[in-house]
Amino acid sequence: MKKILAIALALAMVLSLGAIAFAAEEPIYVGFAQVGHESDWRTASTQSAQDVFSAENGYELSFVDADNDSAVQLDAIRNFIQQGMDYIIVDPIVETGWDAVLTECEDAGIPVIVIDRTITDSDKFDAWVGSDFMVEGLACGEWLKAYAEAKGIEEINALVIEGSTGAGATIGRTDGFKEIADREGWTILDSQCGDFTEAGGQEVMESYCQSYAGQFNVVICQNDNEAAGAMTAMDQAGITYGVGGDVILVSFDANRWALQNVLDGKWNADFECNPMAAPTVDEIIKAMEAGEDYEAEVYVPESWFVAEDDVTSIEVNGEEQEVVVLTQEIVDARPY
Ligand code: GYE
DSSP states (O other): HHHHHHHHHHHHHHHHHHHHHHHHHHEEEEEEEOOOSSSHHHHHHHHHHHHOOTTTEEEEEEEOOOTTTTHHHHHHHHHHHTTTEEEEEESSSSSSSSSHHHHHHHHTTOOEEEEESSOOOOOOOOOOEEEOOOHHHHHHHHHHHHHHHHHHHOOOOEEEEEEEEHHHHHHHHHHHHHHHHHHTTTTEEEEOOOTTTTTHHHHHHHHHHTTTTTOOOOEEEESHHHHHHHHHHHHTOOOSSSTTTTTTEEEEOOOOOHHHHTTTSSEEEEEEEOOOOOOHOOOOHHHHTTTOOOOOOOEEOOEEEESSSOOOOOETTTTTEEEEEOHHHHTTTTOO
């Protein structure tokens, strides 16, 4: 009898422990509507989200790669609503067209956290974590001004390879650089979309090399993959670039391989865009879960990297900012 009691007791304990464990294991369901897989920056952003929103960290992540198609991204969000996600994360492909779907999220009571790119035609989201793209563009312009002065370059004739049309990253970088170009009286010979891809960058640069042969001394690529494509096109056209070259070549993002290009003098500068929003989103979600206050707008920290030491600081929006002259240690320490 004692034995039966003991077994029953043990069984009850196992069952109730199991129930506690089951309750504790209920994950936080997160749907993430990612832009696509157009660049190495994007790969780093996706990897970071998959690392952070893991089962070990208490999440179940539904990940959708929208392949740079806004209709697919909107569908993904509507599916997340249907599935009753606890939180929806979105990196908006374009800045506009958001109010209807965000209203649907709000009506369903699902908090939305926007990362990286911006939304400008709706405020129906709970938090945003990303970069100040305008500041990135301004920093690029201010550095170019100081660098040209240091090198005695009097005229700037620039070609811009833009990112995807309508993306917050494209708009901010374009406007920021243009503000300095207008102020300094530089010529922007052309500004075309390279879609943030290597193939796009190469295609645009090939046509620039034909149309503007001998007329340009600066190429601004709005991401690293485009800059890789632009290098191929300039190599084919026999145009030299980077330190000591005919063309000043500048990029945005600062992937590790790209910074190696800067350190090797193939590119002159790279303006960082930090893809690691996920850890901050995790903090925001954990605060929301606990009913605590959280920052609704978070700018991720970013640095400006250059090959030579002519310019070591710039003033951006009235604020003195460091320009980092690269070393192999800095390149090797890059997380992505
Ligand atoms: O610069 C580019 C990516 O939205 C900031 O998108 C991001 C941009 C990034 O494809 O490489």
